[in-house]
Amino acid sequence: MAEIVPVGEQRPEKVTTQVEEFLGISLEKELIGISLKKILTISKVVDIVDVPYTPPYIVGVINLRGEIIPVLSLKQILGLPENTEPTRIVVLDSQHGKAGTLVDTIVGVVRVPIEKFDPNPMVGRYSEYVSHVAQTEYGLMEILDVDRIINSIVQG
Amino acid sequence: MISDEMREIFNEFVVEAEENLQKIEENLLELEKDPKNEELLNATFRAMHTLKGGAGFLGLQPIVEVAHAAEDVLGKLRSGELSLTPEINDAILRAVDFIRSAIQRYDAGEEVEVPEELVRELRDIERGAVEEKKEEESIDQILERYGFGHLKGKPVEEILEELILLPPEERPKELIEELDRILTGGKPPPPPSEEKERKAEEKMLEIAEETKEEQKEEKPPKEVQPKTEGEKVLRIDVKKIEDLMNLVGELVLERNRLLRVFQKVQEEYTSKTIDELETVMSSLDRIVGDLQLAVMKTRMQPVKRLFQKFPRVVRDLARMLGKEVELVLEGEEAEMDKTVLEKLEEPLIHLIRNAVDHGIEPPEERERLGKPRKGIVKLSAYYHGDRIFLEVQDDGRGIDLDKVKEKALERGLITPDRAEKMTEKDILFLIFHPGFSTAEEVSQVSGRGVGMDVVMNAVTSFRGTIDIETERGRGTRIILSFPLTVGIIRSLLVAVNGRYFAIPIYSVLEIIQGEDAQITTVSGKEVLILRDLTIPLINLGEALGIGSTGIGYVIVSQVGSQKVAFTVDDLFGDEEVVVKPLGKIIGEVQGISGATITGDGKVVLILDLDGILKREMRGITLV
Numbered sequence: 189m190a191e192i193v194p195v196g197e198q199r200p201e202k203v204t205t206q207v208e209e210f211l212g213i214s215l216e217k218e219l220i221g222i223s224l225k226k227i228l229t230i231s232k233v234v235d236i237v238d239v240p241y242t243p244p245y246i247v248g249v250i251n252l253r254g255e256i257i258p259v260l261s262l263k264q265i266l267g268l269p270e271n272t273e274p275t276r277i278v279v280l281d282s283q284h285g286k287a288g289t290l291v292d293t294i295v296g297v298v299r300v301p302i303e304k305f306d307p308n309p310m311v312g313r314y315s316e317y318v319s320h321v322a323q324t325e326y327g328l329m330e331i332l333d334v335d336r337i338i339n340s341i342v343q344g
Numbered sequence: 345m346i347s348d349e350m351r352e353i354f355n356e357f358v359v360e361a362e363e364n365l366q367k368i369e370e371n372l373l374e375l376e377k378d379p380k381n382e383e384l385l386n387a388t389f390r391a392m393h394t395l396k397g398g399a400g401f402l403g404l405q406p407i408v409e410v411a412h413a414a415e416d417v418l419g420k421l422r423s424g425e426l427s428l429t430p431e432i433n434d435a436i437l438r439a440v441d442f443i444r445s446a447i448q449r450y451d452a453g454e455e456v457e458v459p460e461e462l463v464r465e466l467r468d469i470e471r472g473a474v475e476e477k478k479e480e481e482s483i484d485q486i487l488e489r490y491g492f493g494h495l496k497g498k499p500v501e502e503i504l505e506e507l508i509l510l511p512p513e514e515r516p517k518e519l520i521e522e523l524d525r526i527l528t529g530g531k532p533p534p535p536p537s538e539e540k541e542r543k544a545e546e547k548m549l550e551i552a553e554e555t556k557e558e559q560k561e562e563k564p565p566k567e568v569q570p571k572t573e574g575e576k577v578l579r580i581d582v583k584k585i586e587d588l589m590n591l592v593g594e595l596v597l598e599r600n601r602l603l604r605v606f607q608k609v610q611e612e613y614t615s616k617t618i619d620e621l622e623t624v625m626s627s628l629d630r631i632v633g634d635l636q637l638a639v640m641k642t643r644m645q646p647v648k649r650l651f652q653k654f655p656r657v658v659r660d661l662a663r664m665l666g667k668e669v670e671l672v673l674e675g676e677e678a679e680m681d682k683t684v685l686e687k688l689e690e691p692l693i694h695l696i697r698n699a700v701d702h703g704i705e706p707p708e709e710r711e712r713l714g715k716p717r718k719g720i721v722k723l724s725a726y727y728h729g730d731r732i733f734l735e736v737q738d739d740g741r742g743i744d745l746d747k748v749k750e751k752a753l754e755r756g757l758i759t760p761d762r763a764e765k766m767t768e769k770d771i772l773f774l775i776f777h778p779g780f781s782t783a784e785e786v787s788q789v790s791g792r793g794v795g796m797d798v799v800m801n802a803v804t805s806f807r808g809t810i811d812i813e814t815e816r817g818r819g820t821r822i823i824l825s826f827p828l829t830v831g832i833i834r835s836l837l838v839a840v841n842g843r844y845f846a847i848p849i850y851s852v853l854e855i856i857q858g859e860d861a862q863i864t865t866v867s868g869k870e871v872l873i874l875r876d877l878t879i880p881l882i883n884l885g886e887a888l889g890i891g892s893t894g895i896g897y898v899i900v901s902q903v904g905s906q907k908v909a910f911t912v913d914d915l916f917g918d919e920e921v922v923v924k925p926l927g928k929i930i931g932e933v934q935g936i937s938g939a940t941i942t943g944d945g946k947v948v949l950i951l952d953l954d955g956i957l958k959r960e961m962r963g964i965t966l967v
Contacts, residue, residue, distance in 0.1 A: 235946065235947070237843075237939070237946075237947040237948075237949065238890070239926065239930065239933060239936060239949060240888040240889050240890065240933075240935065240936065240949075241888075241889070241933050241934065241935050241936065241959070242930060242933060246929075246930055249926060249930070249939055249947055249949075250947065251941050251945055251946070251947045254590075254594045254597075254941060255924075256924045256925070256926060256927065256939045256941070256947060257927070258926065258927055258929045258930045260929075282929075284927075284928040284929050285927045285928050285929060286927075287929050338929060341929055342928055342929060342931070
């Protein structure tokens with residue numbers, strides 16, 4: 189089908205566009221994107237065993253196919269309120285091992301052309317963990333720097 | 345021949361030697377392209393040196409001789425006195441080949457002779473360091489003169505040998521004499537003047553004479569072709585073994601689950617097929633058990649590896665202190681987990697030092713006391729149940745309890761009041777208190793600022809226990825015990841405020857029903873009165889921060905050097921659990937040593953009572 193380009197608008201560059209894929213998740217109504225490359229699996233919230241003596245952002249551990257995986261609270265880490273009950277655990281792969289993160293809901297796979305990335309306009313709060321923001325079909329998505337989060341946890 | 349006792353070490357040497365030989369070879373080849381590369385030269389030198397050391401330790405003289413000669417050549421290359429030529433490279437490579445084949449022959453139980461020729465060649469190269477240039481000229485001239493131009497460029501010794509080996513009628517007497525003169529300090533080129541070197545040369549000439557007969561018949565010494573396949577020792581990345589352990593752990597848990605399900609099935613139905621299934625189940629059960637054991641064994645190493653370091657320690661120490669001490673080793677073949685084994689060297693050295701330094705009396709004193717002059721320190725290993733015990737025992741003076749008490753009072757570790765009531769064991773265990781041993785007191789030997797508390801920490805970190813027995817004038821015995829395997833531990837499953845936890849059973853001394861426990865308070869804190877003991881009582885739920893527990897049961901445990909009681913709501917017996925770490929992201933958590941997954945897939949945390957106690961005691965000095 190021939191594309192009709194309105195006058196004054198540029199023809200989208202089809203061939204050169206590089207697209208990155210993210211898993212869009214919702215945390216307290218905010219849309220957050222995690223690179224699909226980092227995601228191992230998604231599971232329901234089941235039997236998280238709290239580990240005494242650990243900081244509040246470590247929710248506990250779960251048994252993921254015979255492996256003990258820590259579960260982290262992104263809300264705690266990002267300093268978000270905790271009004272919505274998480275329904276899913278997104279298991280990420282990091283250089284320090286697997287980690288589960290609690291999310292409210294899964295929005296879906298969001299494809300973002302690279303040129304749509306904008307630097308994070310915010311400072312303070314959790315901005316150090318948000319590398320970019322991007323306008324998407326679901327609204328403004330904050331792209332999370334997973335490695336940075338895990339590294340800062342491991343380094344205490 | 346390699347004796348059986350040395351076999352272990354030999355096998356290890358083989359692996360290491362092969363690595364070093366490989367490295368040397370690679371480096372030499374690289375050096376041919378880049379002869380001035382200092383880094384490579386250094387690495388090669390070091391590798392050869394290590395090889396020599398290892399062979400020396402095993403008494404493999406031929407290898408030592410060759411490696412030594414090669415090392416010296418490498419040393420001169422390194423210092424720039426020699427520059428690497430392909431000839432030199434060849435010689436070193438031949439040394440590598442020889443060492444390799446010698447190792448194989450030793451491995452096969454054969455004897456190996458010193459390859460005189462090779463050693464001589466290497467020595468010549470090494471000595472040629474200074475003289476080669478000047479000498480070559482004149483020797484070449486001489487050779488030309490006698491019509492032996494084709495021998496030019498070879499070391500004098502080799503030329504001589506060649507000539508000597510000629511049939512008598514063709515042998516140029518004058519030339520030989522002339523060359524001989526060059527070698528033994530005659531005229532033309534200034535020969536090496538050092539006495540030692542000349543002697544060596546003379547010896548070599550003699551050998552050349554001696555060997556000429558044999559050489560005729562034997563011709564080139566037969567070389568055993570290095571075989572690459574026959575490696576008996578394989579180095580495996582620990583990570584791979586850990587993965588294997590993990591998988592086996594899973595398998596064990598699944599088997600347990602399967603057995604449980606099968607039991608139910610058996611209760612519900614009876615049929616021939618189920619009987620058949622039962623046989624399959626039981627053999628599966630056995631195989632999984634065997635597999636588990638086999639995988640565990642890959643991590644096990646004989647304590648000999650640890651013990652063999654100590655005779656030297658004792659010997660040096662005894663000499664330094666002017667004491668006569670014999671170290672007796674027992675049960676060296678007992679095996680334990682490699683990771684634990686490695687970490688035990690330091691604590692054991694400390695205990696042995698203590699025994700020699702503080703335990704064993706000087707010979708004169710021993711004589712006066714009617715003891716043999718020579719003191720005995722015995723280091724032994726043995727199994728008992730699912731634990732391995734290590735003991736350091738001496739027949740020295742024993743620990744003076746009054747002195748210990750005095751010192752503890754002095755340092756404010758105990759109150760005079762408390763000192764009165766302490767049992768002998770309590771007093772003895774004071775030596776493990778971090779504040780007890782200080783650098784200022786003891787001698788240079790046991791001092792070093794390392795106290796018995798370090799020993800205690802090392803031991804408890806591997807779920808080990810420590811016990812100590814002493815008798816004045818008769819000696820001291822320190823007994824360490826460790827779980828045989830680090831991967832699986834027997835644990836007591838307990839409920840605390842509706843949650844399940846596993847407590848390693850080795851730390852449990854005694855379990856008391858809640859209603860039978862005599863509990864009272866001392867300065868606002870709960871204590872358990874157990875017979876004549878007063879034991880601090882910790883509410884496990886409160887300690888874990890998950891809400892107070894009732895007193896269903898009281899678990900009395902030995903935590904490090906002291907007894908502590910914990911309250912729990914309920915008990916569910918003991919079970920073997922596979923310890924899984926919490927991972928890097930959570931990291932080490934004091935008080936929680938890991939987690940395990942139960943047969944029904946639930947995660948249960950394994951408590952580390954020592955850690956919990958430390959948390960509780962933080963800021964509070966010991967009772």
